Amino acid sequence: MCLAVPAKVVQLLDDDKAKVELGGVLKEISLSLVENVSVGDYVIVHVGYALSRLDPAEAARTLALFSEVFARQEEIESKGKPGR
Numbered sequence: 001m002c003l004a005v006p007a008k009v010v011q012l013l014d015d016d017k018a019k020v021e022l023g024g025v026l027k028e029i030s031l032s033l034v035e036n037v038s039v040g041d042y043v044i045v046h047v048g049y050a051l052s053r054l055d056p057a058e059a060a061r062t063l064a065l066f067s068e069v070f071a072r073q074e075e076i077e078s079k080g081k082p083g084r
Helices: 056-079
Strands: 005-013 017-022 025-030 042-046 049-054
Touching: 005 025, 005 056, 017 042, 025 042, 025 049, 042 056, 049 056
Parallel strands: none
Antiparallel strands: 005 017, 005 042, 017 025, 042 049
16 A cells, blocks of 8 residues: 655755655655645655645645544554553
């Protein structure tokens, strides 16, 4: 299974690269597949490459869904551990 996630561009770098933030983590990615990206834009990132720009409202909805999934997973895992 492949997963591409929305990330916010926080800095443009040389050589078609950018620094993006996702959940407090900064990562350097390639922008070579996407044109006209600016700081503050959201991009869909897969294996270190931005695949497309994403509407900020759609990015917010997607990130909220990821948060719900991770929170539910933690809840399920904590119920299965002894002493909880």
